[in-house]
Amino acid sequence: MFMRYFSRLVSAMAGPRPVVLSGPSGAGKSTLAKKLLEEYKGIFGFSVSHTTRNPRSGEENGKDYHYVTREVMQDSIDKGEFIESAVFSGNMYGTSKASVQAVKDKNLICILDIDMQGVRAVKTTDLNPIYVYIQPPSLTILEKRLRDRKTESEESLQKRLEAAQVDMEICKEPGIFDIIIVNDDLDNAYAKLKQALIEEIEKVQKINSS
């Protein structure tokens, strides 16, 4: 009885569990994250990663990413300011402790959009997120979506497709992800994502209304 009460208290104090969205470049992670942030204002918060890649048109510094030089990023990593960092397609990406803390401070569900290396690194921390893998319906459809997005050079596109093939093999390893969502029809995929997160959403809604 006491133990049950105690563990509930500890989990309430820890706040809502974060959510990790991972999957190949072009799978639809940002699209789905944006839908959650839009529909559930005051429920979800985005962990703004650092990256050394150039901003795409329409992306905002401090909102989509913190755009930094390699020197600045490496210096911050060396100072221990990052939870995890990785090199993807020739650029550095990383989740700073401050980015996650900023979301936690507001008692929001923290969304992390990170690659497979990030997933493995987060598994060694005490973040305890729900791990969601966003899978494209096929590599052919992934390539079409990436090309249609018109954000990548041919070289960058090829690197992303190569990484996608490796990624889609790794995701089959049992126990890495709590749920794999195939992003075929966007509304269907979004409904499945909401369903997977309903407990955490309701937790925050309850706190907000009390």
Ligand SMILES: Nc1nc2c(ncn2[C@@H]2O[C@H](COP(=O)(O)OP(=O)(O)O)[C@@H](O)[C@H]2O)c(=O)[nH]1
């Ligand atoms: N490990 C790690 N991966 C990240 C981080 N931020 C973004 N990524 C991943 O880096 C990859 C490339 O991201 P991006 O350049 O925005 O391209 P996009 O996924 O095609 O939109 C994606 O798989 C992201 O999930 C981070 O902080 N850490």
Ligand SMILES: Nc1ncnc2c1ncn2[C@@H]1O[C@H](COP(=O)(O)OP(=O)(O)O)[C@@H](O)[C@H]1O
């Ligand atoms: N279910 C879907 N059907 C068709 N196009 C989609 C779907 N989901 C995402 N897209 C499009 O595919 C492209 C890649 O999605 P994006 O969210 O940028 O992927 P990621 O963040 O995983 O790299 C975008 O142009 C997006 O509008």
